[in-house]
Amino acid sequence: xxxxxxxxxxxxxxxxxxxxxxxxxxxxxxxxxxxxxxxxxxxxxxxxxxxxxxxxxxxxxxxxxxxxxxxxxxxxxxxxxxxxxxxxxxxxxxxxxxxxxxxxxxxxxxxxxxxxxxxxxxxxxxxxxxxxxxxxxxxxxxxxxxxxxxxxxxxxxxxxxxxxxxxxxxxxxxxxxxxxxxxxxxxxxxxxxxxxxxxxxxxxxxxxxxxxxxxxxxxxxxxxxxxxxxxxxxxxxxxxxxxxxxxxxxxxxxxxxxxxxxxxxxxxxxxxxxxxxxxxxxxxxxxxxxxxxxxxxxxx
Amino acid sequence: xxxxxxxxxxxxxxxxxxxxxxxxxxxxxxxxxxxxxxxxxxxxxxxxxxxxxxxxxxxxxxxxxxxxxxxxxxxxxxxxxxxxxxxxxxxxxxxxxxxxxxxxxxxxxxxxxxxxxxxxxxxxxxxxxxxxxxxxxxxxxxxxxxxxxxxxxxxxxxxxxxxxxxxxxxxxxxxxxxxxxxxxxxxxxxxxxxxxxxxxxxxxxxxxxxxxxxxxxxxxxxxxxxxxxxxxxxxxxxxxxxxxxxxxxxxxxxxxxxxxxxxxxxxxxxxxxxxxxxxxxxxxxxxxxxxxxxxxxxxxxxxxxxxxxxxxxxxx
Numbered sequence: 061x062x063x064x065x066x067x068x069x070x071x072x073x074x075x076x077x078x079x080x081x082x083x084x085x086x087x088x089x090x091x092x093x094x095x096x097x098x099x100x101x102x103x104x105x106x107x108x109x110x111x112x113x114x115x116x117x118x119x120x121x122x123x124x125x126x127x128x129x130x131x132x133x134x135x136x137x138x139x140x141x142x143x144x145x146x147x148x149x150x151x152x153x154x155x156x157x158x159x160x161x162x163x164x165x166x167x168x169x170x171x172x173x174x175x176x177x178x179x180x181x182x183x184x185x186x187x188x189x190x191x192x193x194x195x196x197x198x199x200x201x202x203x204x205x206x207x208x209x210x211x212x213x214x215x216x217x218x219x220x221x222x223x224x225x226x227x228x229x230x231x232x233x234x235x236x237x238x239x240x241x242x243x244x245x246x247x248x249x250x251x252x253x254x255x256x257x258x259x260x261x262x263x264x265x266x267x268x269x270x271x272x273x274x275x276x277x278x279x280x281x282x283x284x285x286x287x288x289x290x291x292x293x294x295x296x297x298x299x300x301x302x303x304x305x306x307x308x309x310x311x312x313x314x315x316x317x318x319x320x321x322x323x324x325x326x327x328x329x330x331x332x333x334x335x336x337x338x339x340x341x342x343x344x345x346x347x348x349x350x351x352x353x354x355x356x357x358x359x360x
Numbered sequence: 361x362x363x364x365x366x367x368x369x370x371x372x373x374x375x376x377x378x379x380x381x382x383x384x385x386x387x388x389x390x391x392x393x394x395x396x397x398x399x400x401x402x403x404x405x406x407x408x409x410x411x412x413x414x415x416x417x418x419x420x421x422x423x424x425x426x427x428x429x430x431x432x433x434x435x436x437x438x439x440x441x442x443x444x445x446x447x448x449x450x451x452x453x454x455x456x457x458x459x460x461x462x463x464x465x466x467x468x469x470x471x472x473x474x475x476x477x478x479x480x481x482x483x484x485x486x487x488x489x490x491x492x493x494x495x496x497x498x499x500x501x502x503x504x505x506x507x508x509x510x511x512x513x514x515x516x517x518x519x520x521x522x523x524x525x526x527x528x529x530x531x532x533x534x535x536x537x538x539x540x541x542x543x544x545x546x547x548x549x550x551x552x553x554x555x556x557x558x559x560x561x562x563x564x565x566x567x568x569x570x571x572x573x574x575x576x577x578x579x580x581x582x583x584x585x586x587x588x589x590x591x592x593x594x595x596x597x598x599x600x601x602x603x604x605x606x607x608x609x610x611x612x613x614x615x616x617x618x619x620x621x622x623x624x625x626x627x628x629x630x631x632x633x634x635x636x637x638x639x640x641x642x643x644x645x646x647x648x649x650x651x652x653x654x655x656x657x658x659x660x661x662x663x664x665x666x667x668x669x670x671x672x673x674x675x676x
Contacts (some may be wrong), residue, residue, distance in 0.1 A: 070578065077472050081485045087546065088488050094513060097505070109518040130427055160394040163386045172398050179401060181675055182658070184408025185649030187636040192408045208400040240389050259502035269496035272611065276637060292498045292615070295505060325606040326510055338494055346487055349494070 082293040099123060103320055107274075125321050131285060136333070139287040142205040143267040143275055148314055149209040150263045158218025159244050180212045193277060200281040204273050214259045221255040222248060254351075261341075261348045268337060270319065271279040291330045406614035410606050415647035423639065447623060448631045455608045455627055463601070467594050469549055470556030471582060486557070489550025493635050497611040500547060504530065504616070528658070530616065536624040540616065563589040592671075599675050603662035606655050628652055 094111070102117030127133065158357045161173050184192070198204055217341055225248070233243045251255070271288035278284040342349075415435050417428040439445055469661030481567045493498070493611035507513050519525035529539055565583050576584065610629040617625045626634070632652070667675045 062398075067577070073475070073579075076477055078481075080472065080482070081476065081489075083490045083551075085485045088550070091507055094506055095503065110513075112516060114573040156393055157397055160390045163387060165385065165391055166390045166394070167386045167388065168391065175398065176401060182409070182653070183405065184411055185646060186632055187642050187655065188408040188411025188414070188647045188648065189404075190637070191411055191414075191642070196403070202588070208404040210397050210401060240387065241393065241429060259392075262452075265494055269494075269498075271496065271498055279485060288496050288498045291502060295498070295502055324506075327502060328506060331499060331506075335495060335499050339491075342491060342494060343487070347512055349490070 063353045077121065090340070095328050095331050095335070098324070099332045103325050105320060106322075106325070122321070122325045122329040123332075126326055126333070128324070131231055131282060131290065132287075132330070134283070135285045135290040138284060139268060141262050142202070142286065146206040146209070146267040147260055147264045149355065150211065150214070151260045153209040154211065154214040154259060155252065155256060156220055156244070157215045159222055159248050161215065161219045162222040163240070176212045178217055190276065192297075197297075200284065201280050202284060204277045204284075205267070205286075206272070214263070217259065218252065218255055225251050230258075258303060258348050258351050261345050286333050287330075291310070291327075291334050294327055294330055362410075363520050389540065407621060412646060412650055414643050415650055417643060419643045421642065431643075435644045436651065439642060439651055439656055444631070445514060448555060448626050448628055452606055452608055452627045454616075455540065456605050458537065459544070460598075460601070462541070462545065463598060464594065465545065466549060466552035467556050467590060469553040470590070471586060473553065473557065474560050474586065475578070475582065486554075490554065491550070492547045492622045493551035496546070499545065500612075504543065531620045533621055534623060536621045540612065540625065543612065543616070556593060559590040559593045561585055593673065596667075596675065599667045599670075601661045603656050603660035605659055606652055637656055 097113075097115040098106070098111045100118055100120070101115045101122075102119040103121055104119075105117040132341050157176070161169060161176075163169070166172075183189070193199065193204070198207070229247050229251075230243055233247055239247070269288060271286060271292060274284065274286045274289040275292075279289070290357050380465065385444065414425065414428075416430060416432060417425060417433050419425065419428050459555050469588050471484060473482060476485070495503075508527075510526060510528045512528075514529070515525040515527060518527065529535065532539070560596070563586060568581055571581050571585060606628050608626075608629060609628045613627050613630045614633065617630070629652075632645050632648050635648060664674050667673065
């Protein structure tokens, strides 16, 4: 890298530039930091000294009470289940389709590929999709979260990836008499791990963050409540919040006298629990996230 | 920046070129594997298209379509005459318009980040500012609630500075457009900048060397090499975004709506939801959805034509 001379204009620019990025970085971190310190603050002290930059006292009260709230553990389980099952299904199905589309001699390959691509541009829209799903009879079932497991975008990425693998490997396997499914499992899958990982991570984040399907298709079934939607309920429905609090007060009447589970306390704690998985995996998987956008961009 | 292997060059599909005997044989095995998945695609992406027909009927839930009254284009005319539509379209155009005005921001963000000499600071800043993109909209709302509601941090700070401490930015009708724009930028700016950061990394370093020999300073280098180097990326993204003019997205506006800001936050996607799943006017909601799709398709082709003129290549 060559050297530049540093003049006064440059110094002013550097100061402004560093200031902007410092502020923006803090702006991205602070709300999450706040949720964290609010959760671990002592609820009895919070009313007197508002939380701002550091925890007020220290207590696990919020966390230990909130994880016992009615339905929270189950919502966590549903969120984990849809993330694990949904991601696994999406990756396997998209890989299979991507592989099929990369093979030239498949009947109706072009037609099927076009059918797939069109779904990226045309959709029936909210109500027609809603009515169709209702007609299929899968309202209020777990299927809503994991079907359909194919996304045109992922399939195209995988197809492009498989096409740039050396063809000689598949050819020699074919000569040895391996079936196509066997080639897929033994050769294509191991070689496509990088793209599978990228798509898996995107799909997992999407699944974990999803809530709208819960809101319109499964909201009458409390057994299918996801963590995200539970949090949304706590944020918007004061009634649901009070009910949840009452539940704890009856069973924890003694504890109530000493400390209090406040609406804000519940909201912040549930927020922390909901965002935690993303925060935990993000630093380790960041390069995959970036890879994802770059592959997509090159394609586009 | 991580180096990424680019599967961009599409080589000829690895057909059984060395196996002329196998080439002619149709591969029914793989077809059978793909079939169930394609049926799912048809069921969930194509069958709903047939549902567009209900926009021509006075469809009532739970009744068969042929029992419903045929009303022709009534619901489409309703869209043109409804007074709410004007307000909703205005909101949509404002949110979209602000989005277009701010579309150079990620590019400037990347330029600024590129000028930061401290590698560790650069890495931390990039990692942190990308994080909000991966957080769900519900969490974003929860964070905004913790910051800006009447019990939020902002009021705590204002109170300690001697203010009244009764502001609630979430319930302030005057600043809806500004506030929502800030939320959008907070969530997406770092993420949208990544593609420009990659583009900058791809610029030939020799150009900088040559320019500096000619006496160009760092600012001139940024202006005459980096900026032109990433302009094509900006142009493509801008052209691609034209088709999304009426699709501002739904989640953010849905999550942040409340009775006070409702009239200004209601964009077209939210309107379709409200008409359909809140007022149960399935036919009208479907008609509005069709109109939205039609506008998007027209814009897509317009953008494509424009792309051919400007860049010489199509974008779809």
